[in-house]
Amino acid sequence: MTTKDQAKASQLLADPAVMAAATAEKWADPLFPGHDVVGLVGEMHKVFSRVRAGNLADVEAILVCQAMALQVMFANLSRQAAQQKYLPNLQAFTGMALKTQAACRQTLEALSEMKNPRPVVYGQANIAQQQVVSNGIPKPLAHVEETSLENELLPQKAPEPVVSKPAHTKKLRARRSL
Numbered sequence: 259m260t261t262k263d264q265a266k267a268s269q270l271l272a273d274p275a276v277m278a279a280a281t282a283e284k285w286a287d288p289l290f291p292g293h294d295v296v297g298l299v300g301e302m303h304k305v306f307s308r309v310r311a312g313n314l315a316d317v318e319a320i321l322v323c324q325a326m327a328l329q330v331m332f333a334n335l336s337r338q339a340a341q342q343k344y345l346p347n348l349q350a351f352t353g354m355a356l357k358t359q360a361a362c363r364q365t366l367e368a369l370s371e372m373k374n375p376r377p378v379v380y381g382q383a384n385i386a387q388q389q390v391v392s393n394g395i396p397k398p399l400a401h402v403e404e405t406s407l408e409n410e411l412l413p414q415k416a417p418e419p420v421v422s423k424p425a426h427t428k429k430l431r432a433r434r435s436l
Contacts (some may be wrong), residue, residue, distance in 0.1 A: 275302035321369040328362035372398060 259267070270276045279298040286293060289324050305316045339351035 273299075275299045275306065278302055318369060318372065319366055321372070325362050325365040325369070328358050328365060332358040332362060 276299055279295050279302060283293070283295050283297065308316055335351055335358060337353035338353055339348055342348040342351055
């Protein structure tokens with residue numbers, strides 16, 4: 259493989275439409291044998307362009323169709339589960355049915371969120387260990403009397419100066435006493 263071919267292969271591997279078409283080819287082949295993969299890549303690029311432009315109609319259609327397909331799978335698996343005579347088979351079919359039901363719910367939730375986005379509320383994040391929050395000056399309470407900040411129990415007196423003697427004077431006195 260030449261350097262030019264390697265560069266082209268890298269570009270194709272990095273293209274999401276090519277990767278999606280390569281994946282879809284294996285799954286779609288039994289339904290549409292001999293389908294045009296290059297045409298599929300072109301169609302996917304058209305859908306990408308519409309989504310980038312803000313047109314989400316294709317995405318909405320995909321979600322609705324997925325939800326409908328999942329609902330059909332749920333109904334089919336539920337019916338098969340009801341016909342089982344052995345517990346392991348019943349559990350397996352019921353488990354798969356419930357998983358498809360949950361996937362259907364999630365798909366419909368995604369569609370609902372896309373059609374009706376939640377309002378974004380910017381709040382205050384309190385993540386500090388010791389945090390002071392100042393949201394303005396509080397109004398004085400009508401029923402509380404103003405009190406003095408001075409403590410009446412402790413008398414006010416001037417602080418006494420602290421005089422420290424150097425350590426070497428203590429050693430001198432100890433030598434003189436010998």
